[in-house]
Amino acid sequence: MNSLFIDTHDKDIIITLFKNGKVLEASLKSSERHHSDFTMPMIESVLKNNNLTVHELDEILVVNGPGSFTGVRIGVTIAKTLAYTLNIPIKTITSLECLAVSSNIKEKKISIIRDVKGVFCSLFDENNNLIAEPSYMTNSNFDEYIKNNDIKSKAIIEEISYDFEKIYSQFNNIEQQNAHEVKPIYIKEIEVLKNDKNC
DSSP states (O other): OEEEEEEOSSSEEEEEEEETTEEEEEEEEEOTTOHHHHHHHHHHHHHHHTTOOGGGOOEEEEEOOSBOHHHHHHHHHHHHHHHHHHTOOEEEEOHHHHHHHHSOOOSOEEEEEEOSSEEEEEEEOTTOOBSSOOEEEEHHHHHHHHHHTTOOGGGEEOSOOOOHHHHHHHHTTSOOBOGGGOOOOBOSOTTTTOTTOOO
16 A cells, blocks of 8 residues: 655645555655645655656545645645546545644643634544644634643644654544545634634
8 A cells, every 4th residue: 555645734845655554755845935846846756766656656645734825725736636637545634633643642632833813723632533623713812722721731732743654543544535525724814703612
């Protein structure tokens, strides 16, 4: 089983190739605003380095956000195109879930991605099961939420290195999607006014 993982939600492009759940190669490039220039060449390079062609891929795994508009759109579009043209399964995972899964925290935890005014966040249980869908909170509301729910500072996860094999294992719990139905999640203040909604 050859699996290709694509993540372009942030300034770094991450392309990882798995063979039966084990990492064959993980490639990372910081590109800021040039994801469209580098993502496909990185995929081609990772496949070539491991003597594979795109036609030998068995599934596509993609981070569908939340993240920057352009970055997420590029990764999701490439993933959908590959899955559709190769007629292979595609699965999605959020960047917030990648952070939670990669951590070693064995208690209730919250993953966050910040912007200037607040955080996009998701709450997970001790087994990395999603408690609530991703939502947006202003900084003040987020601080209040953390305090009221007694979430320890060590259980707030942001900007940690991915554990790719843990992420791959998490994909085993995720159902495949129709490529046409895969939708990106962008970082924006989609729920700023819904202050009563928890993460």
